[in-house]
Amino acid sequence: MDSIGTPLLRMQGINKHYGGVRALEDVRFECRESTVHAVLGENGAGKSTLIKVLSGVVQPDAGTIELGGERVTFPSPAAANRAGIACIFQELSLAPDLTVADNISITNPPKKLGLIDHRAQRRIAEEVLARVGGEDIHPLTLVADLPLSRRQMVEIAKALARNPRILILDEATSALTAADVGKVFAMLKQLRTEGMSIVYISHRMGEIKELADECSVYRNGRYVASFAAGTKSDDAIVEMMIGREYSNVFPPRSAKVVEGPPALSVRNLSWEGQLNSISLDVRPGEIVGLGGLDGQGQRQLLLGLFGTLIGATGAIEINGVPVKVSSPERAKSPNIAMALIPEDRKNEGLMLPMSVRDNLSFAALGRFTRFGVVDRKAEAKAIDEMISLLQIRSDGVDGPVASLSGGNQQKVVIGKWLMNRPRIILLNDPTRGIDVGTKQELYQLLRRLAADGAAILFYSTDYDELIGCCDRVLVMYNGAVIRTLAGAELTEHNLIASALNLPASPTPGPGLAMAHAGAAS
């Protein structure tokens, strides 16, 4: 551990609470120059709140922040920016209707005669985009027209353009392609040698191992420990994060083969060039995974099955009966009985200000209403059962669902759909941003549901998860299923190789190392 000189940043005694919930309690954090400092912890550990305090988005109730030895306060993000702190947020801070160049220089643009100098601004954008590895992004594109991975590159470029002393990345690479991640890492390492202090939050252990010099662990809003990277084993780290002994155990796959027609059968599904003649079957009791690099059509496939796509061609059969899934309303209907756990739980899965109870019963209201009137007793009974089944933890189920942790929120989304007794369950990257403990519960739940006869189609960006949970994995590339892996063939190496559309080989080649770094967790 490099102990030369005082740390550039020192936070001590930080307290922050929201209502009755203690988000941070007597927390401390230090980082030095020329260092990548990783912040580790489960969801609900307080990492995001700590970062928000540091970047001026929220104010701590107590505690001090010292920058370069001097006491500072950040009453707003603008103040933190001025002090040389730039943060790359998980929820992007880009204005969709403005151009890339406008967004990058949104505060403090180059000026001519008191007005914005657009030419100089464009040059700045081109420069910094090139530094980050996003040369393909045209500075005059509207951010709204960019896919998520490009937007994240712009977000990174924007932070860099501020020439900060401290650069914070909060799950900043979650939407990037593996190639982009490689470029970003190279840039971060370069910045480190130039003296920048980098704070890095991520759930992906592979990234942490590659980048971090020092690590700090937080748990339940409290500081646990700091140590130099490489001095603790993975298990030891996870133990610090969850406070108990831990092993990533996936429930055993079932070897049963179910008779009869597949629950879900798709033939030649195509749409707008993003889905190319996809055919697949999912039998009752099966958990089928969707793999492949990000953005190969996996999300569109799930949305298409659920009925939101217009102009899709191809045939879908449910239990051998041809159906037309024209809308989510149709998909939910009893003779199709589909459920979709969407990728963005806050905007697509929940009504955040409404109570946990109202959210839970929402998709299944039809079951509790007679002539439009809600039978409150039946509804309450079903809600209570679901809460105990999924072990949803909250301070009060009548409180807004916004106050729950990410993992519990996801449980509410799943519970909402389970109330409908779906026979086909589609999941769109359900464990993203969820703590380790809840993930385990989810895996157990999925296997139980499959054992009860549900057919599950499951898209995940986590290779461990695909291998551990799924009976089969369909690897997608360019909107088509190019490979099916099952049994002994279902290995991380084969998943990566297929994702890159390479022939699977028995031993991994050196060229796969970069993809590995970005994809593994």
Place this chain on the structure above:
Amino acid sequence: MSATDFPRAEGRRFWEGWRHTIGGHRGLLIAIAIFAVMFAVYGWKQPVGLTSNIINTAANKGVLLALVAMAQTVPVLTGGLDLSVGMVFVFTNCLAASVVVGGGVQTAAGIVAVLAAGSTCGLINGLIVVYGRLQPIIATLATGAIYFGIALILRPDPGGSVDPDFADFMTRSTWGIPSSIILVIAVVVLIWIPYRRSVLGRAAYAIGSSEQAAYMSGVPIARAKVLAYVLSGVLAAIGGILLTCITYSGEARAALGGDYTLNSIAAVVIGGTSLFGGAGSAIGSIFGAFVMRTVGDLLFVFDMDPLWQPLFVGVVLLLAVSTGSLRLLRIRNKLDLYR
């Protein structure tokens, strides 16, 4: 394969940039096109043709609404709305009928006073919306009532006067070009374009696009919003002064203020500005205002029974709004319909 791989990379990027600029201003260009067609038809159908007088009258009426529409555009860009613009317009009209008199220096001082009054109204709106954190619709609804009340105090009955030289100068045409058109161009060049290229002006767009993102980026939200409402007040005041020059009096009529407010919203929408904020331009609103005014004139010129006029205006408005729905045909994923 990036753009730089192409042989004439510079040229390609130039056209891409140009394409982006045009695409970004699509709404404005459509508004201009609609207006051009309508006005051409109007001129063609005029029994006496497009005389200087006809153009002058049309211009004066159009610019009145255009100024109020520009005033409405700025708060709309921030994602808000100003339901008091019509009342500020009426209020400044009444004030101008009292103070923009007496020739030379006194008139100039009166103009400054009226502009100051308009900006004060805007400032009050801005402070209530930003620091009071009230929804703009309701806040400006209430302040509009207050401004109208003050207008009534100034002019319980229609009356007052205005410096005749000044009024004549503002409402006549020189070599066929109406002064009011020059006024609007001057407002665009001296106020709108510098505003749009300023940090706070761009901040307004950012706030309308995503206030959360703007906050996290450190954009000065309070200052930008307050400025937007102040600017709205100033522009409405300019309109009020012009109205005084045209009518040679001040009148506190609630229906007039309400009319202008609602028509300004319509003009803003027709001009291509999004009511959600973040995209659009005051220049588009100018053309939107002219489209609205020309519709009425077209009806007159086509000898349409005056009884049918209000219905026609309403149908045109509905159609204009519904054309925005044409983009629905291009939607390929229903999820995109919902925010």
Place this chain on the structure above:
Amino acid sequence: MKNITQMLKIDRPTLIAFLCVIVLLLLGALYSPNFLSADYLLKQLQVASFLGVIASGLMLVILLGHIDLSIPWTISIGGMMATASAGFFGPQIGVPLAIPFGIVCGLAVGLVNGFGVAYLRAPSMIFTLGVNAVAQGLMVIHTGGFAPQDHATDATIELAAGHLIPGVANSVIAWFVVGLATVFVLSRTGLGRRIYAIGNRERAVFLSGVNTRRVVLTCFAISGACAGAGGVLLAGYANRSYQAMGDAYLLPAIAAVVLGGTSVMGGKGRYLGTVVGVILITILQSILSVLQPQALLAELGMKLPAESVRQIIFGIVIVGMLLLYGREKAIR
């Protein structure tokens, strides 16, 4: 304050609005004890009932996160169609049909609104504005073409001004019925849940398999029907219908809903709040017209026209009350 609101199960805005009503009545009582008489209060209730019926439908639309600016001329349509129905259908059918006909015409306007907002995805503010203009156009033609029947039928008058219960006008009973139905829909039905949910996050509601378009259409239809019903009541109260009879009701309706605690962004608000808001607005307007504050100010040496002071006070009160509880959360 928190304990009281929890005890009585009403929220803060409703409580504050209610307290304001009491304060206003007491202020009025200082001027004249008549302000607390049963006569006066029941009269105010009658006047409030018209606004109350209109605000009930409007509240549903606002809960969705939309707004209905076609209320002024939908009210006129309701009133004018109710009085004209005898002329359209002949006295045999027309007279008994008068009241339902007015309401159905309002419903039709609401359906057009709902179609534009739900299916064409037009912004509700501008679309209902356009519908308002079209409605005005239709009514102008209607009255300009030939001498329309503009006298209210006996039933209409009875509904607005009659007294089934001695002392309590029938229109108040009508408001009570409408209010009961609204509360029931909002709190006990699936439709009510969906309304709140759409106001919160329409995207999530769509992905939960709900037909959001139908809900939006339904709410606008109800809003139109309520506005039409308000017009029918007004025609009965005034014994006739006339142009622009609805113009004076748009802003008070919006203000009543908002002062009652319903958020303009949608997703939040209780009907009891709207009731209190309606009463508050009615009492405020009444007191301002009776108290003649400009007379007081004249004694202080300021001669001001009556209407101006009313307007200013109206505006200040709304801003003041909203500053108390209508503030949005700060972003941090």
